[in-house]
Amino acid sequence: MSARFGNTELPAEQERALRRAVRLEWVWIAYLVTAVIPVYLVMGSSQAMKAAWAEDMLSFIPPIALLVAVRVTRRPPSPKHPYGYHRAIGVGHLVAATALLSMGALLVWDSATLLVKAEHPPVGLMEIAGREVWSGWLMIIVLVWTGVPPVIFGRLKLPLARTLHDRVLFADADMNKADWMTAGGAVVGVLGIGVGLWWADAVAALFISASIVRDGVTNLRVATAALMDARASTYDGAKPHPLLAEIDRRLEALPWVAQARSRVRDLGHVFHVESFVVPAGDAAPSLADLAEAREEALAVDWKIQDMVVVPVRELPEEFLPGVHEEVAGHDAGR
Secondary structure, three states, X not given: OOXXXXXXXXXXXXXHXXXXXXXXXXXXXXXXXXXXXXXXXXXXXXXXXXXXXXXXXXOOHHHHHHHHHHHHHOOOOOOOOOOOOOOHHHHHHHHHHHHHHHHHHHHHHHHHHHHHHOOOOOOOEEEEOOEEEEHHHHHHHHHHHHHHHHHHHHHHHHHHHHHHOOHHHHHHHHHHHOHHHHHHHHHHHHHHHHOOOOHHHHHHHXXXXXXXXXXXXXXXXXXXXXXXXXXXXOOOOOOEOOHHHHHHHHHHOOOOEEEEEEEEEEOOOOEEEEEEEEEOOOOOOOHHHHHHHHHHHHOOOOOEEEEEEEEOOOOOOOOOOOHHHHHHHHHHOO
């Protein structure tokens, strides 16, 4: 049986991408366990190491949110949830973003306080195999382990996020790709302590904390917009999704359609589409015409399943804000 998101049966490409994404997230969680434990064991009094450890702990949230959401979105629609459970992805995205922003803000305050107090974090010596070793070298080794693999994971996840139109996976991949900056900042802080620059540790911690806040703000903005039924956008939230224009082009290509405009909201992986079509001439479209129009739109992309086609005398401004200006500008440009 092929994989599904609610009633939407995934094409082969998306099915493979989903299975690979799930496997990657489980491997990522296993890797995180091997990262957070050594960081905790060697961090000592370094604020930069503390911030790096906190970011690694926060990295558990997106993959767990994704794995839970994927299971929930497989449920078919029910009388209580007639649109299905696709919003689980949006909820997971919001939870991850809120956690990032909250923890990042807390770390910024903590790091700034230590900088103002001019506290000097001690990084002493440890005895290993009968020899004394500066603890900073152990910290740096651990930080390298926490900085390099995430970049690889991020690059592996990013194309899967695009294929699945999955914003939680994209947020996870984006954070992974930037983890080298966290590790690099912490290394600078530790080396700063080693050469007597006590403030380098707090400054590095501030840098790491600020990057966490940036991730939180960015993802919170995109997640909130999606849950508030903003116009459907690309998986990274950067621009309107190209399917919006493609749906209207397909409908206007039908011989009986004079004009067509759609409002599309992103339910998670799939779109909910309401297309308003103005028939050419005075004849009302038949049921066969409307069914044909719907089939044309469904053929555009796998994400379009939940769709209605509404014949109207003219495009309704109350449902399509700004449509009259858009149509006038389009006609003037011909």
